[in-house]
Amino acid sequence: MGYLRVALQYTLTDVELKLLPRGFERIGHVAIVSIPCGLQHKIKDIARALLNTKGVRTVALREGTISGRSRRPSVRVIGGDSSTETVHHENSCNFKLDVAKVMFSSGNLYERARLPKLVRDGEVVLDMFAGVGQFSIPVAKHAKPNKVYAVELNPIAYRYLCENVKINHVGHIVKPLLGDCVEAAPRGVADRVIMGLLHVTHRYLPLALEVLKPNGGVIHYHESVPSKIRFERPVKRLLGVVVGREVKILQKRVVKRYAPGVDHVVVDARVGPVIR
Ligand SMILES: C[S@@+](CC[C@H](N)C(=O)[O-])C[C@H]1O[C@@H](n2cnc3c(N)ncnc32)[C@H](O)[C@@H]1O
Incomplete structure (x- = not known):
């Protein structure tokens, strides 16, 4: 069972639990999640659950597709710190970026x-x-x-x-x-x-x-x-x-x-x- 399902098993109905995304993306301190229409009224609960994950300080919702020649993402903060600028550590490299402005x-x-x-x-x-x-x-x-x-x-x-x-x-x-x-x-x-x-x-x-x-x-x-x-x-x-x-x-x-x-x-x- 995915992390969100476990964390929200007593908050959401069985139908709502089935709609939960299987995972979320983690870039630096930001967790980015896609939430289907049927769960929009539970956004705050989902954000709260993700904020309990180690190292996550901001939760952002992926709203649309990455657009244009510059590949600008479409994300909106739904919980925690409002800052979407972060440093993502991976494979002994540090990538500083703003997840709301550039693609990663x-x-x-x-x-x-x-x-x-x-x-x-x-x-x-x-x-x-x-x-x-x-x-x-x-x-x-x-x-x-x-x-x-x-x-x-x-x-x-x-x-x-x-x-x-x-x-x-x-x-x-x-x-x-x-x-x-x-x-x-x-x-x-x-x-x-x-x-x-x-x-x-x-x-x-x-x-x-x-x-x-x-x-x-x-x-x-x-x-x-x-x-x-x-x-x-x-x-x-x-x-x-x-x-x-x-x-x-x-x-x-x-x-x-x-x-x-x-x-x-x-x-x-x-x-x-x-x-x-
Ligand atoms: C999808 S991102 C991928 C970044 C990285 N190459 C990767 O694969 O993770 C593509 C990047 O190419 C840039 N880009 C698009 N068209 C370009 C062009 N004609 N010349 C230079 N950069 C371009 C965009 O601004 C964007 O930052």
Whole structure:
């Protein structure tokens, strides 16, 4: 039985208990929960129960989807401290962020831990959609890259990215760049490109090829995709863009379930040298 069910077993009816979400997201001191319509009148009880969880000082309700190009979340505080700015500790990294202003997915935890293990000593890495440094920081901390270029469009996320570079002491490795990666990303510099974006990632595949060194390198390509074609579509898109160069699919994995019938997947592909 989930934590909320146990905590609220004497407060809610059996019908209401069945409507409770199975879990909640925890980012720093903030617990974020989705509550279905049938339980909206019990919001205060749910918030109170979550505030009894160790380390939780704020409870926020996820109200809608993450929106827009800047991926701004839609959350509202329903209990505890009104502050949604927090420091999330994970895998020996600290991520400072405001959960009401920028996106951070706890479901990507394994991917954030996996990526640094793939980076070879001395590589140049380019993180095209850096957010608050979800990939750039662990790569700089746990691998030995020469440089990590971290490009971010949203000025709020960029401010946290810069702060996270400082608090994690990786300023000698990570270079944050503010702007649209189409303009801000340096070309021909990277051994490895991280494409941690969903919905429109494929539009940036031609840019990823430009960003790689002429000798080629590795692309970590993320996509949200119907489960039935979970690897077929991203692989097809990758192969469709790389013309006249060798491509080797290194790994395909589901990062998390994104929505019913939709997966968030990542495909790692090695692209060979430019053939002249
Ligand atoms: C969904 S968040 C993901 C952050 C991180 N890569 C991860 O996977 O956890 C995507 C980030 O990319 C940024 N972004 C979207 N389009 C961009 C673009 N064209 N150039 C640079 N950053 C962009 C958004 O502002 C947002 O912070």
